Amino acid sequence: MGYLAKIGLEMHCEISETNSKVFSSAANTYSSIPNSNIRPLDMGFPGTLPVVNKEAVKMALKTSIVLNCSQPEYMYFERKNYYYPDMPKNYQITQETKPIPVGIYGHVEYECNGEEKSVRVNNIHLEEDAASQDHLFDVSTIDYNRAGVPLLELVTEPDFHSADEAVSFLEHMRSVYQYLDISEADSKKGQLRCDVNVSIMDENLDENNPKNWGTKVEIKNVNSFGGVRDAINYEIKRQSKLKDNGEYDKVVQETRRWDEESQSTITMRSKVDALDYKYFVEPNIPKFKISKEWLKEIKESIPELAYDRKKKYINEYNLSEYDSNILVKEKSISDYFEKAVELGCDIKQAANWVNGMILSYLNYNEMKIKDFFITPEMLKELIDLIESKTISSKQGKDVFYKCLEEKKSPKQVVKDEGMMQITDENEIINIVNEVINENESQAKTYDSQNPKALDYFVGQIMKKTRGKANPSVASKLMKEALEKLVK
Amino acid sequence: MKYMNKSIEQLHNLLKEGKVTSRELINESLELSHKIQDKCNAFVTILDDAKEEKITDNLLSGIPCGLKDNYSTKGILSTGSSNTLKDYVPFFDATAVEKLKSAGAVFVNKTAMDEFGMGGTGTTAHTGIIRNPWDITRMCAGSSAGSAAAVAAGVYPYATGSDTGDSIRKPAAYCGIVGYKPTYGMISRYGLFPFASSLDHLGVLTRNVKDAAIVVDNMKGIDKNDMTSWDSSNINLTKSLTGDVKNKKMCYIKEICDINNYSNPSDELREHLENFMKTIEKAKELGIQVEEESVDQTLLNASPAVYVVISCAEATSNMSNLTGIVFGPRAEGNNYEEMMKNYRTKGFSPLIKRRFIIGSYVLQSENQERYFRNAQRVRRLLVDKWKELFKKYDAVILPVGTGPAKKLDGSKDILTKETQVLEEHLQIGNYGGFPSITIPNGFINNLPVGVNITGNCYDDSNVLNIAYALENAMPYKNQIAGGEE
Numbered sequence: 027m028g029y030l031a032k033i034g035l036e037m038h039c040e041i042s043e044t045n046s047k048v049f050s051s052a053a054n055t056y057s058s059i060p061n062s063n064i065r066p067l068d069m070g071f072p073g074t075l076p077v078v079n080k081e082a083v084k085m086a087l088k089t090s091i092v093l094n095c096s097q098p099e100y101m102y103f104e105r106k107n108y109y110y111p112d113m114p115k116n117y118q119i120t121q122e123t124k125p126i127p128v129g130i131y132g133h134v135e136y137e138c139n140g141e142e143k144s145v146r147v148n149n150i151h152l153e154e155d156a157a158s159q160d161h162l163f164d165v166s167t168i169d170y171n172r173a174g175v176p177l178l179e180l181v182t183e184p185d186f187h188s189a190d191e192a193v194s195f196l197e198h199m200r201s202v203y204q205y206l207d208i209s210e211a212d213s214k215k216g217q218l219r220c221d222v223n224v225s226i227m228d229e230n231l232d233e234n235n236p237k238n239w240g241t242k243v244e245i246k247n248v249n250s251f252g253g254v255r256d257a258i259n260y261e262i263k264r265q266s267k268l269k270d271n272g273e274y275d276k277v278v279q280e281t282r283r284w285d286e287e288s289q290s291t292i293t294m295r296s297k298v299d300a301l302d303y304k305y306f307v308e309p310n311i312p313k314f315k316i317s318k319e320w321l322k323e324i325k326e327s328i329p330e331l332a333y334d335r336k337k338k339y340i341n342e343y344n345l346s347e348y349d350s351n352i353l354v355k356e357k358s359i360s361d362y363f364e365k366a367v368e369l370g371c372d373i374k375q376a377a378n379w380v381n382g383m384i385l386s387y388l389n390y391n392e393m394k395i396k397d398f399f400i401t402p403e404m405l406k407e408l409i410d411l412i413e414s415k416t417i418s419s420k421q422g423k424d425v426f427y428k429c430l431e432e433k434k435s436p437k438q439v440v441k442d443e444g445m446m447q448i449t450d451e452n453e454i455i456n457i458v459n460e461v462i463n464e465n466e467s468q469a470k471t472y473d474s475q476n477p478k479a480l481d482y483f484v485g486q487i488m489k490k491t492r493g494k495a496n497p498s499v500a501s502k503l504m505k506e507a508l509e510k511l512v513k
Numbered sequence: 514m515k516y517m518n519k520s521i522e523q524l525h526n527l528l529k530e531g532k533v534t535s536r537e538l539i540n541e542s543l544e545l546s547h548k549i550q551d552k553c554n555a556f557v558t559i560l561d562d563a564k565e566e567k568i569t570d571n572l573l574s575g576i577p578c579g580l581k582d583n584y585s586t587k588g589i590l591s592t593g594s595s596n597t598l599k600d601y602v603p604f605f606d607a608t609a610v611e612k613l614k615s616a617g618a619v620f621v622n623k624t625a626m627d628e629f630g631m632g633g634t635g636t637t638a639h640t641g642i643i644r645n646p647w648d649i650t651r652m653c654a655g656s657s658a659g660s661a662a663a664v665a666a667g668v669y670p671y672a673t674g675s676d677t678g679d680s681i682r683k684p685a686a687y688c689g690i691v692g693y694k695p696t697y698g699m700i701s702r703y704g705l706f707p708f709a710s711s712l713d714h715l716g717v718l719t720r721n722v723k724d725a726a727i728v729v730d731n732m733k734g735i736d737k738n739d740m741t742s743w744d745s746s747n748i749n750l751t752k753s754l755t756g757d758v759k760n761k762k763m764c765y766i767k768e769i770c771d772i773n774n775y776s777n778p779s780d781e782l783r784e785h786l787e788n789f790m791k792t793i794e795k796a797k798e799l800g801i802q803v804e805e806e807s808v809d810q811t812l813l814n815a816s817p818a819v820y821v822v823i824s825c826a827e828a829t830s831n832m833s834n835l836t837g838i839v840f841g842p843r844a845e846g847n848n849y850e851e852m853m854k855n856y857r858t859k860g861f862s863p864l865i866k867r868r869f870i871i872g873s874y875v876l877q878s879e880n881q882e883r884y885f886r887n888a889q890r891v892r893r894l895l896v897d898k899w900k901e902l903f904k905k906y907d908a909v910i911l912p913v914g915t916g917p918a919k920k921l922d923g924s925k926d927i928l929t930k931e932t933q934v935l936e937e938h939l940q941i942g943n944y945g946g947f948p949s950i951t952i953p954n955g956f957i958n959n960l961p962v963g964v965n966i967t968g969n970c971y972d973d974s975n976v977l978n979i980a981y982a983l984e985n986a987m988p989y990k991n992q993i994a995g996g997e998e
């Protein structure tokens with residue numbers, strides 16, 4: 027008999043896009059100089075008071091709306107009391123589920139291996155991050171730059187059944203945070219951190235009945251998506267094996283941690299050692315009303331997200347899933363593409379240019395699209411020049427590089443370089459005649475069955491026009507002239 | 514004593530006219546500080562190097578004053594009268610301190626207090642017992658004991674205080690002076706060492722109501738560093754003191770003021786309540802209507818417990834930052850947990866430790882509903898009751914305490930359950946954040962006693978004006994402990 031895994035996530039995402047921290051006026055920027063972005067509040071000096079960052083609340087509400095949660099009428103914060111060196115006040119200002127936090131009881135649709143999935147969200151809340159610590163050989167160092175950075179904690183119901191689903195969801199949410207301009211959501215910078223809970227149950231039982239659920243094990247502080255995948259797979263295997271061996275009682279409700287080195291989960295503390303955080307409403311932050319107008323304003327500021335854009339690209343734009351995936355990966359790229367389409371570019375051409383030349387140029391030069399010289403307007407020019415056969419598509423690539431080199435628009439480049447294609451048939455016929463006259467003997471022996479023979483003559487046209495003659499027009503007219511001659 | 518017995522306006526005029534300099538005032542105030550320090554042990558720090566300030570049109574400019582030691586003062590030792598901060602020199606000023614500085618106030622000392630404001634006796638400062646200048650065998654009450662003793666003794670016209678349960682208003686009564694805490698959030702709490710954030714108020718101790726108005730006019734204002742502060746720029750307390758109180762309405766509460774409510778009253782208590790009724794008569798003579806109201810005794814009786822639960826809970830959390838690691842005298846230990854434990858065990862007095870334990874207990878998840886949340890509910894009921902009274906009345910007037918200052922050796926203490934509400938009802942002013950002022954209203958056995966007037970939130974002008982009129986109808990304004998030498 028097989029087992030069904032039930033997996034829930036607590037996803038922490040640092041908000042990186044506010045100017046200041048969530049309750050202090052210290053800068054919210056990543057700094058390599060330890061303890062440089064701190065104010066008296068971040069160090070818990072006596073008499074300091076928290077002041078809520080409205081921008082952070084706005085971002086939290088935005089996320090709450092995207093997660094289809096309900097938003098509170100009044101905003102409250104609470105204190106979570108515990109002594110730890112990463113939190114000099116020795117309490118964290120956070121939100122609990124009563125009174126309700128920034129978002130409660132929502133759901134998210136995401137995609138996993140091409141299948142649509144849904145997960146229920148228990149709540150999302152806004153809180154302050156703790157300082158970061160480094161444990162060295164004989165000392166530990168603390169950097170309070172991170173203390174007080176706004177943090178969003180998203181708690182899902184245990185609706186995932188595999189590591190794939192959990193990781194797909196995390197990837198979905200990373201994209202949401204990036205699209206909402208809330209966070210870079212970069213796990214290398216420690217901006218994304220997860221707690222995972224895993225339990226297994228007999229797969230033939232009804233999973234909607236909590237009585238059938240197994241013992242829940244929590245794995246704390248998994249700091250990469252790869253780690254989440256490995257930790258879940260390890261934990262499912264560990265629990266299944268114990269259950270197979272009739273030792274399921276050895277699976278206890280506890281908190282474990284993921285150990286990268288040994289690729290295993292290790293016991294941290296059992297449920298009985300759980301701390302009582304003595305929550306109470308933060309008295310220094312008066313409850314404040316979230317007005318309907320404000321919520322409406324926030325809602326209207328939410329852009330179309332990757333998940334929906336991808337659907338649109340595939341279903342309406344007829345792009346491949348592969349191309350769509352690349353286009354939506356970064357919002358700025360997708361925005362660029364959409365702008366080009368809005369300007370009237372051929373969709374397929376625009377997609378090819380963005381996914382091909384543009385992305386490889388940006389990647390090679392480690393550049394952001396906002397710093398990229400060729401605007402969507404210029405891209406349209408370039409595509410139009412090719413479409414109208416003013417230049418060949420091979421020339422298009424040259425124009426692309428020239429634009430970047432010389433900081434000129436495509437039209438300007440084509441003009442300055444004299445790259446206009448000759449498409450005028452009369453002009454080309456003159457050249458055709460010239461070529462035939464100069465190569466009379468070969469022309470008279472022209473064999474229409476031998477394609478190479480035509481290529482030679484067209485090549486001569488190109489030579490004479492320095493490649494500017496439209497190849498298909500040149501080829502067509504030359505063929506006609508030669509056939510007429512030998513007939 | 515030549516100048517320090519005078520009011521702020523009198524001093525300002527003398528300074529303006531050039532009859533005295535700021536330097537001369539500071540020198541006199543410093544000399545008196547040392548004298549009162551010997552007598553009453555009222556200060557943590559005397560700032561002998563205090564510098565004179567330029568005399569401007571601001572009434573406070575160039576005039577000496579004292580700051581309670583839980584006000585964060587940049588570059589000046591600020592201990593909160595606790596061993597845990599005995600060497601703490603802040604690098605930032607409390608907003609109220611900044612405001613007084615810009616008004617040109619001169620700080621001559623930091624006044625001693627019950628440790629972190631958590632006491633009502635003035636006996637728990639790390640620098641020792643603070644004594645009442647009217648009788649050094651008696652207490653000042655607390656926690657703003659040093660401020661009350663110094664103002665009563667005529668060291669300067671005013672000193673700042675803080676008030677979480679009655680910490681300004683009770684010492685004011687015991688020392689025969691004025692103690693005023695404005696509406697919650699009128700003065701920013703930024704830089705005040707917190708005791709219980711939802712109850713903490715800043716305020717002032719003076720010898721007359723007008724001085725209190727002048728000082729708070731200079732301390733108040735919305736502050737971007739305190740979200741609970743509010744904009745009071747349309748309120749000018751000093752200007753609102755017209756003395757016109759005709760047709761004002763006040764009430765007192767039968768359950769607290771009626772001598773028949775006490776089964777075995779002491780002579781002192783009897784005298785105190787009789788004296789209170791004389792003050793009521795004075796108020797009536799001024800044209801104020803005063804009526805007796807009744808409040809459910811059970812609700813009143815619950816108040817002291819509500820205070821213990823809420824204040825201890827918030828204090829436990831607020832003072833978690835005191836670990837001796839980032840600031841304060843760091844303790845030895847093999848790891849940070851041991852260091853914190855040693856620091857806190859050694860640093861805090863037993864009284865505070867008891868309160869921390871109570872606070873932790875009532876916040877534990879299994880106890881929270883029964884204690885903390887119920888206390889919050891009763892707090893709400895009391896506030897609602899008082900707000901209901903404020904619909905009918907401009908203010909509630911009540912006697913402060915059960916009589917004059919108590920003996921330090923406790924020999925005259927008669928603490929009974931019956932008198933607990935009388936002793937502690939000023940807490941209700943903190944529950945609701947109400948503006949509340951105590952003024953002296955007589956003497957019992959040659960010791961001063963006080964009366965309190967409390968009004969609705971944001972109605973500070975009205976409350977102060979009533980107190981101002983009543984003060985002028987009684988002969989206790991500007992009195993100095995032990996007379997003027």
